[in-house]
Amino acid sequence: MNIYLPHSDGSTYLYELVNREPLPKLEKSAFHSRVAYSAAHVVADPFGSNNPLQEPAIDWELTMQYRHYLWSLGMSVAEAMDTAQRGMGLHFEHAKELITRSVKEAKSVGGNIASGAGTDHLAPSPEVRLEDVIHAYEEQVAFVEGAGSKVILMASRALAACTTSASDYEYVYNRILSQVSQPVILHWLGDMFDPQLAGYWGHENLDDAMDVCLRIIHTHADKIEGIKLSLLDEQKEITMRRRLPENVRMYTGDDFNYTKLIEGDSQGYSDALLGIFDAIAPAASSAFQALDQGDIETYRERLDKTTPLARHIFQKPTFAYKTGIVFLAYLNGHQPHFRMIAGAESARSILHFTKLFELADQANVLTDPELAIARMQPILELAGIKQLEAKK
Numbered sequence: 001m002n003i004y005l006p007h008s009d010g011s012t013y014l015y016e017l018v019n020r021e022p023l024p025k026l027e028k029s030a031f032h033s034r035v036a037y038s039a040a041h042v043v044a045d046p047f048g049s050n051n052p053l054q055e056p057a058i059d060w061e062l063t064m065q066y067r068h069y070l071w072s073l074g075m076s077v078a079e080a081m082d083t084a085q086r087g088m089g090l091h092f093e094h095a096k097e098l099i100t101r102s103v104k105e106a107k108s109v110g111g112n113i114a115s116g117a118g119t120d121h122l123a124p125s126p127e128v129r130l131e132d133v134i135h136a137y138e139e140q141v142a143f144v145e146g147a148g149s150k151v152i153l154m155a156s157r158a159l160a161a162c163t164t165s166a167s168d169y170e171y172v173y174n175r176i177l178s179q180v181s182q183p184v185i186l187h188w189l190g191d192m193f194d195p196q197l198a199g200y201w202g203h204e205n206l207d208d209a210m211d212v213c214l215r216i217i218h219t220h221a222d223k224i225e226g227i228k229l230s231l232l233d234e235q236k237e238i239t240m241r242r243r244l245p246e247n248v249r250m251y252t253g254d255d256f257n258y259t260k261l262i263e264g265d266s267q268g269y270s271d272a273l274l275g276i277f278d279a280i281a282p283a284a285s286s287a288f289q290a291l292d293q294g295d296i297e298t299y300r301e302r303l304d305k306t307t308p309l310a311r312h313i314f315q316k317p318t319f320a321y322k323t324g325i326v327f328l329a330y331l332n333g334h335q336p337h338f339r340m341i342a343g344a345e346s347a348r349s350i351l352h353f354t355k356l357f358e359l360a361d362q363a364n365v366l367t368d369p370e371l372a373i374a375r376m377q378p379i380l381e382l383a384g385i386k387q388l389e390a391k392k
Contacts, residue, residue, distance in 0.1 A: 003373050005354045006385045017361050022368040023282060029074040031288035034262055034269070037076040037114065037251065038277035038284075039083035040067055041325050042090060042098065046339040056089050056341030058098070064105050066334055071111035073285040075277060077102065078152060079115040082193060083275040085322055087157070089342030092121040096143060103148045114185055117144045118154030124161035124196060130172055133159045137176045141184075151184040152228065152273075153177075157196040166202025166212045173216045183225035185251060185273070188213060190231040192318040206236055214243055221245040228253045228273040232318075234261060242267055255314045255321070259303040263296065275321060276310040279328045280365050309359040312352075320347040324356055331360065331375050332367040338379065350383040 001020045004012040043066065048057025067077050079102045080086055080095040090098070099115045106113040119136035122128065133156060144151045159172055177184070191198040201209035217224055227244070229237050230253030238261070241250040252261045252270035261270040277284050283302050290298035313324035323344055330338040338345055357376055366372040377387050 001369055001373065003357075003376060004380075004385065004387050005357070006350065006380065006383070008351055010384070012385060015358060017366075017369050017373075019361055019364045019366065020369055022370075023364070023366075028072050029285050029289065031074050031285065031292050033292045034288055035076065035249065035251075035271040036074075036277065036284060036288060037078040037112075037271075037273040038070050038281060039078040039081040039273065039275045040070060041278055041322060041329065042084045042341065043326075043329075043335045044337075044339045044341045046337055053342055056091075056094060058094065058341065059335070060097075060101060062335050063098070064101060066329070067102055067105055067111070068109065069334070070278075070281055071106070071109050073281050074288070075281055075285065076112035076114070077106065078273050079103075079113055079149070081116045081152065081154070081275075082189065082319075083278055083322060083325060085341055085344060086116055086118070086154070087120045087194070088319065088322070089340070089344060092140070095120075096147075099144060099147050099149060107148070114150035114152050115144045115147070116152045116154045116187070117141045119156040119158045120154075122158045124157040126162055128158050128162040130159075130162065130168055133162065133172055134175050137172070138179065141176065141180060145181055150182065150225070151180060152187055153180075153184045154187045155189045155194070155197050155200055157194070160197050160200055163202060166208075169201050169212060170216055174219065177216070177220040177223045180223055183223055185225050186213070186217070186227040188227060188229050188231070189253070192232060192316070193230055194319060206231065206233070210236070210240055210243075214240065217248055218245055221248055224248050226251045226271065230254065232256050232314075237261055237270065238265075241270060255310050256307070258310070259300060259307060262303075263291075263299065275325060276306070276313065278325045279313065279360075280306045280309070280363065282367075283363065283365055306363045306365065309356070309363045309365065312355055312359050320344075323347040324352070327353055327356060328360055328365070331357070331372040332365075333371050333375075338375075350380070350385070353379060 001017045043059040043062040045057040045059040117140035122136040201212040203209040226249030228251040234257040250270045251273040255276045287302035314321045
């Protein structure tokens with residue numbers, strides 16, 4: 001089973017797929033040794049808006065179907081996060097409908113869900129006051145809790161833009177955490193994922209920033225279930241994990257080093273809240289089931305195969321990773337088109353998609369290789385790459 005793929009000069013080579021058979025159809029799965037949230041993408045409706053850059057349209061049926069797919073594999077869903085293009089095409093008004101719909105679907109199948117509450121309806125500006133940020137957080141937290149979802153307290157661009165010191169962060173988070181009705185998941189997103197969050201917690205130096213964040217966590221340990229850490233720095237995560245209160249989970253957001261961090265060491269392990277799980281959900285689910293059985297070698301083998309793919313999807317500019325996530329969903333037949341809200345499908349090159357196709361095959365995450373080839377070919381043809389008589 002082959003396909004012609006392009007070199008950087010436009011010439012082609014015949015790529016022979018490593019995995020030629022469709023993945024076995026997985027029955028409803030479950031695992032218990034780790035908590036694993038998959039941040040989930042949204043499926044655009046290409047016919048729903050005449051101005052998709054300003055008024056994104058969402059295919060709600062397919063978007064909800066994808067969440068059911070994740071729940072069926074034992075995954076939890078992290079809703080309305082950056083993987084869903086929150087703040088990068090998905091506005092708060094759309095996020096509210098997304099959260100409301102997803103919570104209803106989660107309840108229908110007993111699926112676990114947590115949803116992002118931030119300040120993205122407040123435009124970042126040095127003129128914004130701390131009280132404005134607090135009110136914005138309060139509005140979104142109240143909405144998420146009212147919808148029946150656990151809260152992921154997202155990092156705030158508005159807060160990053162208007163603070164003058166680390167004490168401002170402590171003031172805002174102290175106010176919000178004192179009001180929440182159930183423990184939340186904090187969200188530390190590095191500037192590689194969102195450049196507007198540079199210097200979060202009041203410090204460019206990550207060790208100093210960590211001290212501030214940990215001070216907030218220890219002060220409000222009864223109001224915090226865990227923290228999602230997305231710094232792409234394995235050692236920083238391990239260091240912070242060892243300094244957390246006993247009842248607070250570390251949710252790795254490290255899409256480069258997740259295998260080792262989730263496995264852990266003699267002093268603990270990380271649970272997970274990852275965007276890459278959207279793309280590799282069957283492999284992740286089967287790996288966690290192996291971990292449940294104490295089969296560390298199988299766990300490592302199944303996740304390690306996906307690491308080159310993850311590193312490719314999350315390469316710089318890291319915030320463009322959503323494009324690769326949606327492209328793989330298209331290849332795997334979860335949606336009939338490769339369109340994204342805000343036109344984000346244009347964020348990566350044809351060479352990027354070519355390498356992604358190869359790595360997805362080698363990671364054994366192409367659900368149906370023949371379908372993936374059929375869907376890859378028109379993408380290549382649009383880029384001027386003609387298909388010769390590739391052999392099956």
